[in-house]
Amino acid sequence: MPSFSRILLGLFCLLVALLLLAPTLVVIPMSFNGNKSLAFPPVGFSWQWYDNFFTNPDWTTSFTNSLIIALIVAVVATVVGTLAAFGVTRAAARTGGLLRALLITPMVVPGVVLAIGIYAVYLDTHLVGTVTGFVLAHTMLAIPFVLIAVQANLEVFDRRLETAAASLGAGRLTVFRTVTLPLILPGVLSGALFAFITSFDEIIVALFITSPYLKTLPVQIYTSITRDADPTVAAVGTLLFLATSLIIIAGLLIGTRRGRT
Amino acid sequence: MTATPDQGLPTGLAGAGQPAFLSRFRLRGAVWLAVPAVLVLLVALAYPLAIVVLRSFTDPAPGLDNYVWFFQSAVNRAVLQRTFVVAAWVTVVSLICAYPYAYAMTIVGKNLRLALILCVLVPFWLSGVVRTLAWVILLQDSGVINSFLRGVGLPPVKLIRTLPGVVIGMTQVLLPFMILPIYTVMKGIDTRLLQAARSLGAKPWRAFVQIYMPLSLPGVYAGCIIVFILSLGFYITPALLGGPRSILLSSLVQNQVLSLLNWGRGGAMGVVLLVATFVLLAIAAPLMRQKHSATRREA
Numbered sequence: 001m002p003s004f005s006r007i008l009l010g011l012f013c014l015l016v017a018l019l020l021l022a023p024t025l026v027v028i029p030m031s032f033n034g035n036k037s038l039a040f041p042p043v044g045f046s047w048q049w050y051d052n053f054f055t056n057p058d059w060t061t062s063f064t065n066s067l068i069i070a071l072i073v074a075v076v077a078t079v080v081g082t083l084a085a086f087g088v089t090r091a092a093a094r095t096g097g098l099l100r101a102l103l104i105t106p107m108v109v110p111g112v113v114l115a116i117g118i119y120a121v122y123l124d125t126h127l128v129g130t131v132t133g134f135v136l137a138h139t140m141l142a143i144p145f146v147l148i149a150v151q152a153n154l155e156v157f158d159r160r161l162e163t164a165a166a167s168l169g170a171g172r173l174t175v176f177r178t179v180t181l182p183l184i185l186p187g188v189l190s191g192a193l194f195a196f197i198t199s200f201d202e203i204i205v206a207l208f209i210t211s212p213y214l215k216t217l218p219v220q221i222y223t224s225i226t227r228d229a230d231p232t233v234a235a236v237g238t239l240l241f242l243a244t245s246l247i248i249i250a251g252l253l254i255g256t257r258r259g260r261t
Numbered sequence: 262m263t264a265t266p267d268q269g270l271p272t273g274l275a276g277a278g279q280p281a282f283l284s285r286f287r288l289r290g291a292v293w294l295a296v297p298a299v300l301v302l303l304v305a306l307a308y309p310l311a312i313v314v315l316r317s318f319t320d321p322a323p324g325l326d327n328y329v330w331f332f333q334s335a336v337n338r339a340v341l342q343r344t345f346v347v348a349a350w351v352t353v354v355s356l357i358c359a360y361p362y363a364y365a366m367t368i369v370g371k372n373l374r375l376a377l378i379l380c381v382l383v384p385f386w387l388s389g390v391v392r393t394l395a396w397v398i399l400l401q402d403s404g405v406i407n408s409f410l411r412g413v414g415l416p417p418v419k420l421i422r423t424l425p426g427v428v429i430g431m432t433q434v435l436l437p438f439m440i441l442p443i444y445t446v447m448k449g450i451d452t453r454l455l456q457a458a459r460s461l462g463a464k465p466w467r468a469f470v471q472i473y474m475p476l477s478l479p480g481v482y483a484g485c486i487i488v489f490i491l492s493l494g495f496y497i498t499p500a501l502l503g504g505p506r507s508i509l510l511s512s513l514v515q516n517q518v519l520s521l522l523n524w525g526r527g528g529a530m531g532v533v534l535l536v537a538t539f540v541l542l543a544i545a546a547p548l549m550r551q552k553h554s555a556t557r558r559e560a
């Protein structure tokens with residue numbers, strides 16, 4: 001391609017990169033606002049909104065709730081999703097394909113439709129505002145992510161390694177523990193991370209099945225945005241932005257180092 | 262095609278080489294492993310959706326009343342139309358942004374590529390509520406854009422609670438879903454095909470348009486269908502950035518159920534949304550499958 005169009009492409013991509021990243025950065029200055037307002041530009045400087053996030057029970061409990069629910073979901077969805085990935089990959093092509101299509105439907109069902117359905121069921125079964133209710137709904141939403149991550153690893157996994165281990169006398173569980181699992185571990189771990197983030201960020205279903213006694217962090221952020229202009233949301237946004245960026249940078253660095261060796 | 266799913270072959274052949282009873286036994290054993298996942302889906306997905314469909318036909322009285330009400334109301338039809346128009350805008354704008362970006366990701370050096378990937382992945386994984394919050398701060402009447410306009414002496418523009426504001430916010434939130442599938446397909450395109458075209462006398466642009474673009478289409482289809490479907494059901498961003506004149510179908514559903522406690526009407530709207538989604542998916546499924554076989558190669 002001639003260099004003129006290269007420059008044009010470069011400029012265009014710079015703009016797109018800015019569009020992707022820059023708008024979110026606006027939460028950082030807002031989080032140090034001296035006034036209780038989300039109006040731009042922020043006035044003065046203070047740490048009070050971070051202070052509020054770590055001391056105000058509304059924020060601390062919703063954060064702990066999200067953390068607990070997301071951790072349980074990460075464990076349950078990873079186990080269930082990994083098993084399903086084995087089922088999908090090792091079944092006959094047709095059955096596996098059907099099963100896969102079925103198991104990834106949570107990704108395409110419109111959130112609100114799902115949310116009213118789950119809300120209706122939970123009202124009848126008294127699961128509204130319970131950890132069990134959140135874990136069940138979020139596990140269902142997280143299974144596709146685990147399935148896709150583990151399946152990507154299983155498809156390049158050489159099954160003759162299992163046959164070799166078995167022919168040397170290893171039992172099925174030993175084969176799984178010492179041969180299969182270590183080789184697909186990257187997929188399982190990224191699946192667990194996807195499941196954690198899916199649950200930790202989930203908002204639509206959460207908005208319906210929440211109760212005054214059990215709120216998750218996204219629900220707390222959402223109600224705070226709609227109710228008042230409390231800059232604590234900007235402080236939470238900044239912390240989440242930093243955490244997300246660090247995890248992704250770490251992941252990319254580990255990925256490239258592994259690629260090099 | 263060069264994109265033969267060669268990873269899929271060994272298992273298929275192994276099954277064919279075994280005695281029939283053995284392969285059938287194995288197959289059944291493997292499928293059982295998916296049972297827990299299927300159970301979770303039945304309880305938390307299939308059953309709730311069945312309730313929504315059921316209530317849309319039975320609440321408050323059996324029949325098609327809720328659907329007749331939905332399609333007879335001019336307001337509802339306008340919202341339905343607006344939802345599709347917004348989804349189309351978001352899809353087109355994000356495709357225009359994503360295609361050159363994804364292409365650049367495949368041709369730059371390693372470090373620059375990491376930087377470009379980072380710019381996609383951070384918003385992809387960052388909470389949607391937080392990113393929408395950022396747009397509230399930017400677009401509000403006392404927001405970044407308007408204080409900039411005031412600073413240079415221009416009149417302020419109304420952005421929050423307007424349709425353009427909703428489209429801008431949704432496009433930015435959904436852009437990674439367009440870039441990633443296109444990039445995945447482009448990464449697998451054999452660039453020697455372009456060299457071959459050039460060596461046969463094709464101009465660079467012609468080689469790009471005639472060789473490269475058709476090969477990248479599966480990624481484009483996948484990205485467009487994902488973004489369009491997600492836009493149709495989008496809730497948080499339109500709810501926070503939109504106003505009464507830019508309400509979308511999801512907010513209408515939520516309003517019927519939570520504020521008016523009208524499960525039948527809310528359910529009927531939900532079913533309309535659901536049917537639209539699955540019809541689109543059914544149309545796009547063959548195109549998506551192409552993408553799957555093209556990406557499998559470098560898995």
